[in-house]
Amino acid sequence: MNNRIDIDLLLANANKENRKKTLGLFDLSILGIGAIIGTGILVLTGIVAATDAGPGVIHSFLIAAVASGLIGLCYAELTTSIPNSGSAYVYAWASVGQTVGFFAGWTLLGVYITTTATVANGWSGYVRSFMHEFGVDIPTAWLTSPFNGGIINLPAVIMILLVTFILTRGTSESKKLNNFLVLVKIAIIVLFVVVGFADIDKTNYSPFLPYGVKGVFAGASTVFFAFLGFDALATSAEEVKDVQKTLPRAIIISLLVATALYIVVSLVMTGVMKYDQLNVPEAMSFVLLSKGHNVVAQIISAGAILGIIAVVLAFIYASANITMSMSRGGFLPKKLATINDKTGSPNKALWLIGIIAAVCAGLLDIKNLAIFANVGSLLVFFLISLMVILLRRQRPDLNRPFKVPFGYVIPILSMIVCAFLLFNLPLNAWMNYAGWLVIGLVMYLAYSVRHIDSEQKES
Helix, strand or coil: CCCCHHHHHHHHHCCCCCCCCCCHHHHHHHHHHHCCCCCCCCHHHHHHHHHHHHHHHHHHHHHHHHEEEEHHHHHHHHHHHHCCCCCHHHHHCCCCCCCHHHHHHHHHHHHHHHHHHHHHHHHHHHHHHHHHHHCCCCCCHEEEHHHCCCCECHHHCCHHHHHHHHHHHCCCCCHHHHHHHHHHHHHHHHHHHHHCCCCCCCCHCCCCCCCCHHHHHHHHHHHHHHHHHHHHHHHHHHHHHCCCHHHHHHHHHHHHHHHHHHHHHHHHHHHHHHHCCCCCCCCCHHHHHCCCCCHHHHHHHHHHHHHHHHHHHHHHHHHHHHHHHHHHCCCCHHHHHCCCCCCCCHHHHHHHHHHHHHHHHHHHCCCHHHHHHHHHHHHHHHHHHHHHHHHHHCCCCCCCCCCCCCCCCHHHHHHHHHHHHHCCCCCHHHHHHHHHHHHHHHHHHCHHHHHHHHHHHHH
């Protein structure tokens, strides 16, 4: 039995224009940049330099960026051919079948939710550090989950719920906030580079590869987490103006800008301070404080508090779009696909995702939950690359406004890179991912299989 959804039906649904086309190239590029340069540049850069790659962390970012670029091109072909907000879930359903489609969507939901919760936890750390400088100490019990001896990570919960509320006011309102937050984040990164550049000591670059080539690749597998944000662009296809041209351009612009910022920050950071001293989450402000730039360090901490909110906004937005798309297909309850008449936003989906992410951020041991994000995302990206090949064979007649160049070379290279990075991930990451799949299997068997066909006909 062929349980793939009819692509022509998907295209007809996309052309109904139920949602306002409010996102232009600038908005979409800023959304992608904001999601990519979140915790990666503010948190991961120093930690990966200290524990994996040393100053050679710039090579780790380049490898991850090349991998993301290959995947980004594959995404661009699929999103412009099938401009639907379901991302990998829809492409898998159309090219492989409903079971793979469900688990692709379920995997993305898990990745986005745990990433949101992890980012919110890192945000709480910046808030605590920032408030401490003003003589206000937030009790540890209200910053720590019960699994780590606390009561709840209250700032993380409040921030996620506040961002969710803002998103329910509509895309046009939330994009203004997102654009502002991302510009603030870029500003503090530029400030760090300008101030820190004068303190660079070239001797700190030696040895450049203290952990060898193996460390560089281990670092690449870790920092790949930092590039997950570009996938959020694919979930916004239904709200993009001139999607066939805007979306692929935004994906490439986001990756280029983010990679340049990562490399410059890494060079300055490892030049100002020896790599083995950078194993701290607030490395940018830590480096400046070590050189006596106290005021600038405080400004950067304040900017980080604002900037990280943009990451949470992007991932909740993307999660809600996938939830809405899956509910349209009958995989999840249909009410989650409801669009608010006044704001044009999927408020039921937004609140569901926001509340789940807030609970995870406030009460669970996020460190263990979040490490499966790389497994899930790399598996989805492997599928994305494979689906480019499958859809070309299945539907050669499909209109492809953007087509990945060089035939099948780039999709195949993308699959190889994803497989290589997957083999570099630890066993416990795979175990956590398997646990999420079991929960998904229960949902699929208990609800989805009884609703997919009837909903598909109505879609």
